[in-house]
Amino acid sequence: MVGNIQPLLELVNLWRFLGYGMLLLAFLDLIDIFVPPSFMNPTWEFQTMGRLVNQVGIPLIGLLFVFSGKLAKRARWESGILALLSRLSLLVALLYLLLIPLGVVNTIRLYNTNLEQIKTGYEQRLSQANQVEEQLNKTSPTDIDNLIKRQGGSLNGRSPEDVKNQILSQLNQTKQQLKTQKETNQSSVTFNLLKNSVRWNIGALISAVLFILIWKETRWARKKSA
Template sequence: MVQKTTKSNSAIPILRYIGYGLLVFSAIDIATILYPPQFTNPSWELQTIGGIVERVPVPLIGFGFVFLGEPSQWKIPERVLLNLTSFLSLVVAALFLFLVPLGIVNTIRINNENTETITTQSEQQIEQIEQLKSLVGDANPQNLAQLAQRLNSQENPIEANNPEELRSEIRSRLEQQQDQIQQQAENTQSQRRRNLLENAAKWITGALLSCVLFAIIFLQTAWVRKLPLKKKKQEQPKTTM
């Protein structure tokens, strides 16, 4: 039984070294996510929040490992380092708390930008069709035939016996295209909004949960911050006269 306990205790320093390594790897990984910075770009900011949140298990494990072991065996430099690490968990918790409203604001901004872009594109296409519709009324038979050829499809070819029928059929096809553009714009906007909200909800919830976990680490490591950071002076033995 004693031998098993000794082996278990000897593994703790290894886990602590692994914890330090995980924290260093996390710092490098997050630095690569943040570079090059594109602040005020809502898409970059939201994607960055997602990248950080999706990598949060590694630093959480690192923080958990570094505080393992017997405090009496820690040397003064390491106590100072762990004291700073404990405070660092509070800083990280505050940063994740800041990411929550930032993610919400960026989600709204991206949704508005997507809506504006899709609406602008569809309006431009509809305007072009309106211009074609206005030209159909004054077009001669030759121009009508050319326009009908452009609108023809293998599944539904345009068939007409006279120019007036052809004119009416072309108008009908142009109106169908307008409806299709409008419907496609609505479907695209709905799909983008759904994907955006799903990712944003996942990342914002993850940021809030990360904030809570790092705050717990800070509260549960209060004992680390109370450890003495200086060696106790050894009392000199009193000499009797």
């Protein structure tokens, strides 16, 4: 029986070393995520939330490996670390829960900002098209004829009025395309924003639950250090 247990304990020790290594890697990722910080910037906060949720698997698996085997064949220095990791699990769970209202607020802020940017860009391009249309309406057929000739062009048998109407028609098409593009951009940006928001907020909730479960199931580590 002892001979059968020994290889298993050696495998558990390997898991624990892997777990500590994964937690160190997760800590390095955490530094990379928060440096440099840009708090109060909704874009940075929203993207940071996404990275925290997307990379949560590494510390979760690391904790699973570290706590495997409970107290069997533990080094003396591990007692305090296990208790600390157990308590940190609850703290991290609370932080993930706090990400949820922050994510909702930033979703609303980014939604309004994106719509405003799209609207501003659309209005600028529409204003330029309207200015060209206004100038063209004030241009006489003679002016159009002279302008084309100065540029080395030819009316090719068409009247200046026909050329003017053709340009006006193209401008109307351009304005309609700008409107369509604006609506398409609004739909695309809104969809992507809401998709990420739902995914990351649900991910934050699931992560919090998992960390709470780890904290709950590792009370033995806290009792040992008490």
